[in-house]
Amino acid sequence: MAVVAVWKCDRDGAMFDNxxxxxxxxxxxxxxxxxxxxxxxxxxxxxxxxxxxIGLLLAKRREDLAKACKGKPEILLEEKEEKAETETETAQDSDDDRVTPFVANQ
Structure with a gap:
């Protein structure tokens, strides 16, 4: 059995491999x-x-907001697939049998 290191975000439970x-x-x-x-x-x-x-949308588009504030407001009208959103959904939806939850005091 191989050991796979994962990092889990406390805030929403999303898991990442780095x-x-x-x-x-x-x-x-x-x-x-x-x-x-x-x-x-x-x-x-x-x-x-x-x-x-609203807070999540603005945080995900923070780079676009910075560009818009520097004189390119049209960038906010472009539709973009959010990389972080896609990764989070994939991480939360996957039932990876290689990852076992930690249990305290076993």
């Missing part, structure tokens, strides 16, 4: 949480779910 991708995903989720908090503090009446969806 530390760099896991840390990048975690930073994106932290940014999304902070954006959500900002939105909820400044926009009255927004639902928690809508705030979270």
């Amino acid at each position: 530390k760099k991708d896991a840390e990048e995903h975690d930073k994106m989720l932290e940014l999304a949480a902070n954006i959500t908090s900002l939105i909820e503090r400044h926009i009255d009446g927004i639902s928690e779910q809508a705030g979270e969806e």
Whole structure:
């Protein structure tokens, strides 16, 4: 039996096969949480779910937002497949029998 190292994100349970991708995903989720908090503090009446969806969208498109702020606003109108979203969905949906959850005090 082979041992496969995986990194699991605490925030959403997404699993990655390398530390760099896991840390990048975690930073994106932290940014999304902070954006959500900002939105909820400044926009009255927004639902928690809508705030979270907006925060996640903006965090995933952070590079495009930076370009838009530097004079290319049209970039936000382009549809792009989100790499992080696809990886997260794949990681969460896969039933990999090589990965076993850790159990404390066994």
